[in-house]
Amino acid sequence: MAEDVKPTRKNLMEIKERIDFSERGHDTLEQKRDALIMEFMDILEESRDVRTDLEDAYDEAQKTIDVARAMEGDVAVRGAAEALKEHPELTTQANNIMGVVVPQIESSKVQKSLDERGYGVLGTSARIDEAASAYETLLEQVILAAEVETAMRKMLEEIEQTKRRVNALEFKLLPELRTNRDYIEQKLEEQEREEIFRMKKIKEKKEQAERAEREAEAEREAEPVSADD
Numbered sequence: 327m328a329e330d331v332k333p334t335r336k337n338l339m340e341i342k343e344r345i346d347f348s349e350r351g352h353d354t355l356e357q358k359r360d361a362l363i364m365e366f367m368d369i370l371e372e373s374r375d376v377r378t379d380l381e382d383a384y385d386e387a388q389k390t391i392d393v394a395r396a397m398e399g400d401v402a403v404r405g406a407a408e409a410l411k412e413h414p415e416l417t418t419q420a421n422n423i424m425g426v427v428v429p430q431i432e433s434s435k436v437q438k439s440l441d442e443r444g445y446g447v448l449g450t451s452a453r454i455d456e457a458a459s460a461y462e463t464l465l466e467q468v469i470l471a472a473e474v475e476t477a478m479r480k481m482l483e484e485i486e487q488t489k490r491r492v493n494a495l496e497f498k499l500l501p502e503l504r505t506n507r508d509y510i511e512q513k514l515e516e517q518e519r520e521e522i523f524r525m526k527k528i529k530e531k532k533e534q535a536e537r538a539e540r541e542a543e544a545e546r547e548a549e550p551v552s553a554d555d
Contacts, residue, residue, distance in 0.1 A: 331506045333513030341510065345503045352495040359488045362424050366481045373474045380471045383464040390457040397453045406454045409444035414465060421477075426484045428477035433469050437462050 331337060394403050414436045421430040443458055 331510060333510045333517070335514065338507065338510045338514065341503055341507045345500065345507060348495055348500055348503065352492060352500065355488055355492045355495070358424065359485060359492060362426070362481060362485045362488060365424055366478065366485060369474060369478045369481060373471075373478050376467070376471050376474050380464075380467040383460070383467040387457070387460040387464040390453070390460040394451075394453040394457040398451055403454060403457070406443070406445040406458065411444045412438070412442065416469065423477070423481065424484075426480055428480050429473060431469055431473040433466065436466050436469070 331341075391403070412435050415434045417432045417434075418429045419432065420427050422428075438458075440455065445454070
């Protein structure tokens with residue numbers, strides 16, 4: 327409430343400084359918000375491409391595994407899958423985008439050669455090899471999709487947080503500060519007018535007193551001198 331602010335020049339100066347600081351902060355946050363939205367749109371476009379590739383990789387993996395099961399049987403497919411000795415490894419690094427830390431996922435041991443898959447080459451067919459290769463490609467797409475989707479989610483969270491801060495400054499803090507500034511300026515102007523009026527009254531009274539004194543002095547000088555004097 328503006329009425330709770332003491333109308334002093336010191337408070338007025340402090341509020342004007344806060345207004346200036348808040349306006350500059352508001353402009354900076356608006357620029358950050360707009361830049362984040364542009365980055366988000368780029369990531370969103372990338373996410374659509376990654377999702378399409380992921381769906382294609384999934385369809386291909388399903389097709390090859392169905393063929394392998396039909397040709398080799400479930401037992402052979404499970405045996406080839408359980409023969410895997412080296413599992414994929416994932417490492418994450420922090421990537422900074424407009425102040426937003428998003429994970430960058432690095433994978434290794436996903437794509438494997440025939441001898442790295444663990445099952446005997448002579449005991450399996452090309453159908454199992456094709457299924458294994460397709461699922462390795464699918465796993466790489468899943469990892470890439472996880473990286474992009476996580477980055478998109480974090481960017482969206484930062485955009486929403488920045489928008490809330492912009493709105494808080496624009497619709498709450500700055501209006502309150504400007505109201506307080508206007509209130510103090512109005513009160514100071516009233517005090518100044520009252521002070522001018524008071525000084526004017528004092529001056530008028532002083533002039534009246536001086537005029538009365540001069541008139542009294544003139545009357546005394548105009549009085550006739552008696553003979554006895």
